[in-house]
Amino acid sequence: MExxxxxxxxxxxxxxxxxxxxxxxxxxxxxxxxxxGAGKTTLMxxxxxxxxxxxxxxxxxxxxxxxxxxxxxxxxYLPQDFSMYGSMSxxxxxxxxxxxxxxxxxxRKERIRPLLERVNLQENVRTKVRAMSGGMKRRxxxxxxxxxxxxxxxxxxxxAGLDPEERVRFRNLLCEVAQDRIVILSTHIVGDxxxxxxxxxxxxxxxxxxxxxxxxxxxLAKGRVYQAEISRxxxxxxxxxxxxxxxxxxxxxxxxxxxxxxxxxxxxEPCKAGVEDAYLYxxxxxxxxx
Numbered sequence: 001m002e003x004x005x006x007x008x009x010x011x012x013x014x015x016x017x018x019x020x021x022x023x024x025x026x027x028x029x030x031x032x033x034x035x036x037g038a039g040k041t042t043l044m045x046x047x048x049x050x051x052x053x054x055x056x057x058x059x060x061x062x063x064x065x066x067x068x069x070x071x072x073x074x075x076x077y078l079p080q081d082f083s084m085y086g087s088m089s090x091x092x093x094x095x096x097x098x099x100x101x102x103x104x105x106x107x108r109k110e111r112i113r114p115l116l117e118r119v120n121l122q123e124n125v126r127t128k129v130r131a132m133s134g135g136m137k138r139r140x141x142x143x144x145x146x147x148x149x150x151x152x153x154x155x156x157x158x159x160a161g162l163d164p165e166e167r168v169r170f171r172n173l174l175c176e177v178a179q180d181r182i183v184i185l186s187t188h189i190v191g192d193x194x195x196x197x198x199x200x201x202x203x204x205x206x207x208x209x210x211x212x213x214x215x216x217x218x219x220l221a222k223g224r225v226y227q228a229e230i231s232r233x234x235x236x237x238x239x240x241x242x243x244x245x246x247x248x249x250x251x252x253x254x255x256x257x258x259x260x261x262x263x264x265x266x267x268x269e270p271c272k273a274g275v276e277d278a279y280l281y282x283x284x285x286x287x288x289x290x
Contacts, residue, residue: 001026001027001061001151001181001182002024002025002026002027002061002182003023003024003025003047003058003059003060003061003152003182003184004024004057004058004059005021005022005023005024005025005056005057005058006022006056006057006058007020007021007022007055007056007057008020008021008022008023008043008046008053008055008056008057008058009021009053009054009055009056010039010042010046010051010053010054010206011054016206017039017042017206018039018042018043018046018053018206019205019206019207020056020207021043021056021207021208022208023201023208023211025182025184025199026182027178027180027181027182028178028182028183028198028199029174029175029178029183029185029196029197029198029199030182030183030184030185030197030199030200030201031185031187031192031193031196031197031199031200031201032184032185032186032187032200032201032202032203033187033188033190033193033200033201033202033203033279034188034202034203034204035188035204035283036188037205038203038204038205038206039203039205039206040156040186040187040188040203041080041156041186043186043203044077044079044154044156044184044186046058046065047060047065047075047152047154047184048071048072048075048077048154049065049068049071049072049075050077053065060074060075060152061074061151061152073148073150074150074151074152075150075151075152075153075154076144076145076146076147076148076150076152076153076154077145077153077154077155077156078138078141078142078144078145078153078154078155078156078158079156080156080157080160082137082138082141084097084129084137084140084141084144085129086128086129086130087128087129087130088128088129089125089126089127089128089129090116090121090124090125090126090127090129090132090140091112091113091116091125091126093129093140093144094108094112094115094116094140094143094144094147095108095112097144097147098111098112098147098148101147101148103147103148108147111147111149112147113125115143115146115147116140116143118143118146118173118176119139119140119142119143119173120139120169120173121136121139121140121143124136133166134161134162134166135162135163135166135169135170138158138159138162138166138170139169139170139173141158142155142158142170142173142174142177146177150181151181151182152181152182152183152184153174153177153178153181153182153183153184154183154184154186155174155183155184155185155186156186157186157187157188157189158170158174158185158187159171159187159189159192160187160189167192168195171192171195171196174196175196185197190275190276190279191275191276193275194214194274194275194276197214198213198214199211199212199213199214200212200213200214200217202217202279202282202283204283204286209282209286210282214275217275217278217279217282218273218274218275218278220278220281220282220285221259221273221277221278221281221282222273223270224259224260224261224273224281225245225257225258225259225270225271225272225273225274225277225281226257226258226259226260226263226264226268226269226270226271227255227256227257227258227268227269227271228255228256228258228264228266228267228268228269229253229254229255229256230253230254230256230266231252231253231254232249232252232253232254233252234254234266235247235254235256238256238258238266242258242259242260242264243258243259243280243281243284244256244257244258245257245258245259245276245277245280257271257277259277259280259281259284
């Protein structure tokens, strides 16, 4: 069970959104990182057959994406702009979507309540969708994506706008779901990928610039992350020369964390790289900003 992508291109007129992507994604949780406009949503839409590719080969569990009906039967999708019928209750919305998916009445009855319980909405079966919080709606979105028991689950920016508690709850839910299927988590929030994914892909301007484990990503920034205490007056000059990833000011002093290829000359000390440091280092390196 895997997704195979070979030499994938996507053009929108004269703009190339994806540039020769080669990627294989297996069972478990795969994190897809990138800034807004990097090509993440375009890739998701190609995998879900909502957008046609311009070139290359893409298959989902051995089925080419050109066979849209078969691929859609294997894929559950939670888009970034997900919305449901506000006047319906959680159960009614799920039932209606089940009808659209071609599920029989018996199969819908069998699956809806257990799914709502799995996403911790068992107490909200009759709650109107419009009365739900953002986190509840995202969990309902996962339930609808799992309604036809897909082998692949694709979620696009699922924690955007959620409070920290809901983000943790949502990540944990995705980890549980990933036990027996492929789950692709597309996001620009590094913390979500760090907490939930063993493998990571990084897209930048339509190109895949990294594909590997969290540990492999961390190795890229090893020995290139520093911390120092400087005066606030020195801060602008340091920011001109280095990529500063965090600043904590106290009075006239500033505690900074920054990226550098060699040991800086102003008393900085090396420190252990985190995933966010490594991600930022990778992006700056690819754009030749060091």
